Amino acid sequence: MAEFTKLLKEKNVTYRPGGCGKIYTDPDADRARLYFRDQKPRKMVEKTTTVSEAVKKLINDGDYIGVGGFGANRIPTAVLHEMVRQGKKNLGLAGHTATHDFQILVAGKCIDRCDIAYVVGLEARGLSKIARTAIESGVIDTTEWTNAALTWRYKAAAMGLSFMPVRCMLGTDTQKYSAAMEMECPFTGIKYLAVPALYPDVGIIHVHRADVYGNCQIDGIMVADSDLARAAKRLIITTERLVPNLVIRREPTKTVIPYYLVDAVIEVPFGSYPGNMAYEYFSDEDHLRDWLKAENDPEDLAAFLQRNIYGVKDFNGYLDQIGGMARLQELRYQENMVEK
Amino acid sequence: MAEFTKLLKEKNVTYRPGGCGKIYTDPDADRARLYFRDQKPRKMVEKTTTVSEAVKKLINDGDYIGVGGFGANRIPTAVLHEMVRQGKKNLGLAGHTATHDFQILVAGKCIDRCDIAYVVGLEARGLSKIARTAIESGVIDTTEWTNAALTWRYKAAAMGLSFMPVRCMLGTDTQKYSAAMEMECPFTGIKYLAVPALYPDVGIIHVHRADVYGNCQIDGIMVADSDLARAAKRLIITTERLVPNLVIRREPTKTVIPYYLVDAVIEVPFGSYPGNMAYEYFSDEDHLRDWLKAENDPEDLAAFLQRNIYGVKDFNGYLDQIGGMARLQELRYQENMVEK
Amino acid sequence: MDYNDMELMICLASRYLEDDSIVVVGTGAPCAAAMLAQKLYSPRLMIMFEAGGIGPMLPSMPISVGDSRTFYRALAASSMPEIMETCQRGLVDYTFLGGAQIDQYGNINSTMIGKDYKAPKVRLPGSGGANDLGSLCWKTMMITPQDQRRFTEKIDFVTTPGYLTGPGAREEAGLPPGSGPYKVITNLCVIGFDDQTKRMKVESMHPGITKEKIVENTGFELLWAENVTVSDAPKEDELNILRNEVDPYRYIIGRG
């Protein structure tokens, strides 16, 4: 017993900058508390709106954005396209495996800074030329992190803290270009990197079901969305289906995002297209390949974006454009492994 | 942007003991890693056994115990009774709202130290005389914490860390008699208490359903059990029902405890009795009142314990003793609000 | 209409919980006050319980803050860390606490009576989540009978922080700025806290209660508001709903 109590002793230590990167968002937990006290909606009232209204009202040029899902899985495509249509500018982004979402925002020239872990590749699908160029040319300012570091930065914020100790990045150039601080454990002396809490201005998450107040349930992996929803100052939810409040109350264990975290909720069927939505539809690999191919020629890309984003009124217009329900049904068959 | 990057600067700080309490368990994350590497079962094999075998093999005198659930809700009563029958001694306990569970272990004189947040009361039911006496007389050594501090100590361990910064206890006698360290945020300078990671020797949790490998699902509130299951060096699961592995795989989103955290799993129907089990049966308030009453007279208590614990072979014997299925069905009616 | 002290305190407390706010409550009087507020004044009052229940349709008074009633048809059945982190993040407006002793700065003792921690005269239930809620929620309310023993100059153990030693002390200790004690509702009066000194200040005396009675039941010097009013007695509809819907078995109000 004594052995461990001995760990309680006064120590003088030095906190040292562990990297030369930038901190794009305010990690201060007290300022975040005041924001949450004064700005977070406590009223359990209807928050349904349209994607264009939500983007107009809740996303400002210069904001720092956190996008839910994982690259091309359960992403809020409708909101991302609308941000491009509305020409949002100078946005910051949390890039823990942001793939197609990053690609969309880069195509719209919306981003000028990024906390970066994985953004220029689309995993097995290959690399995005425009994403690479944007970073190689310095158009987008970057600070290095890892997927774990970014998810733990969200968690620090979700817990109401200003930092989190982590054991990744240590000793590497990833650390050197991060904005972490070197510290040690007050009890054991174990070396840690302290990563700053990440409170995005806006979080955008696509879910399986939500009620009109914004109580949300997600089926399958959460990725980092439980923490992102809590860390974000403003939160936009798109949902495959709006359901009655009693459907949420029937299985409260499944609720990952309670209404008081949510500022706007919009029903967007197939809202993760061309991304995968677990149990609903698989990713449209042909469409993602076409997009990557179009990036090889500026004119092809311009035409592709005109056809799929600028030239359509809204997300349903996009779905019509890519083949409508016939195509979407094929993707549902793929997801559910129905042989046709 | 610059404003926040300025937070990255070298600082000399002093870590100070924030309390005079004891640290009963090793917070060292590296030693915990080695234990988990070498001792945690990776084999997905049948782990079903009996309560008495599990208690014999996995709980040693002197061990530090973490109990799942919340006082008299979803508690692993069968294991607690068996610990008393086998006369386990000199155990440590994590006391975040431990009520009837604490009462059982005190009645069996099993505990000699306790990280204490809430243990002598049974909430609205009143106070346990023997629990009070055990602490007032000094039979049980205590260190002060709060429910949040203890749940965050579990979380630190569950995350593989050796400490967690917290904003509770500050400035109080609760802090003064804790074993926290005073520290500050490397970025913002916000004052925190660092609480040591809590890795119990044994965790004991009662769940709604588990398969024979130990994959577990819980319906309703998790309390601190998701973190406790990950923090515990050894983990004993009792479950209302053993279900086929495919039942778990049908809804993987519901799995809170994967098999590789589990050392033993036992089906114990009504295993939380006399505690409440959400969606299954309500707490037996009459029985809990009888127990509290019996504590007023040593002979009454001895007789009560003889009748309900020492005098019965196992948990099913206890259930027969308290009125069998007839009584249990009444409690199910209460839980499901069926008027009879 | 006649009423006892407990009914009086619950009715008065219920009036302070504004609609569209979030409150974390324990069992007993606080829960009764929140349920009464929800049924009468603040239909969208959002009730949380520290074990994880969020926004239940409470069918009856919970016996435990972790029993199944606390998440019956709830918006979410979460966890203890989730609730505590929601408090730490600054989303919880109110909490309700009780205690054995309280001082002029609203510091609360629910841990022990006596001078020696290692050999307490009486060991009390302890903090549980009280210290966390009193540290992290924005406004802390207390419901407690008032007498010399409870309202004392020096409490034996500071379990939960009020304003500690006075102005600036919470911030100095590292507690979140802007949080702290809000109201103390007793069987004699409603007490607030003075902005300058952070000391208890009587705002209203209950019907039939005199200043003298309050003074002789308080172990320290109280401040008095410019114009101390008389508390509105429990209204008939408050008492009816409290007795017939909130606590029909008189678990709580039976103790009054």
Place this chain on the structure above:
Amino acid sequence: MDYNDMELMICLASRYLEDDSIVVVGTGAPCAAAMLAQKLYSPRLMIMFEAGGIGPMLPSMPISVGDSRTFYRALAASSMPEIMETCQRGLVDYTFLGGAQIDQYGNINSTMIGKDYKAPKVRLPGSGGANDLGSLCWKTMMITPQDQRRFTEKIDFVTTPGYLTGPGAREEAGLPPGSGPYKVITNLCVIGFDDQTKRMKVESMHPGITKEKIVENTGFELLWAENVTVSDAPKEDELNILRNEVDPYRYIIGRG
């Protein structure tokens, strides 16, 4: 039976994943190797994906470590923090990484080619979870083609830690003791790491590959095991299962 480099590397890698161990894999060759191991050698190999999938019944090769195949009939569909914390807690035995450059200590570059971070010649995908897995899992394996460009004395950017600058360097940096690079499987040979120097040590050369060929395809000095053996060529059943069950559409092996 004929085979290409990719098939060779996947078959060899699959033999190193012992049964009843836990591995976190990415998409591509690592996932193919894990699936092959599960079907042939280690039926109870526990596969995790960094986005949250735990123990799925993989119906086919995932396209993303977060797509629905990664938690199809899984034991648990969890979260990214859950997987990363399981690694940090010390429960994950193996991980599999790739990269554009690797040095003699097993440090990996998957971030950029060039000398100036602010103006990279080529920006690569980045760490993603690679740095986390290489820092926190016990044994890191790499699958990579071998040539002078990839196997270089000085890599442009240390994305993921190998043994950093040599013996004791990981511990000195604060990385968990006992973790680090384990095997590097290339199209030419199987490489381990020397206990004393922590430098790459060739353990077996693939059929038909000469020491000279390996040397001329390596940009630094390799150590050689006492008795360098010849790697067992891919077996017929390995290739059949890989081609017919694991990667029928030749997504991965098509690149070989």
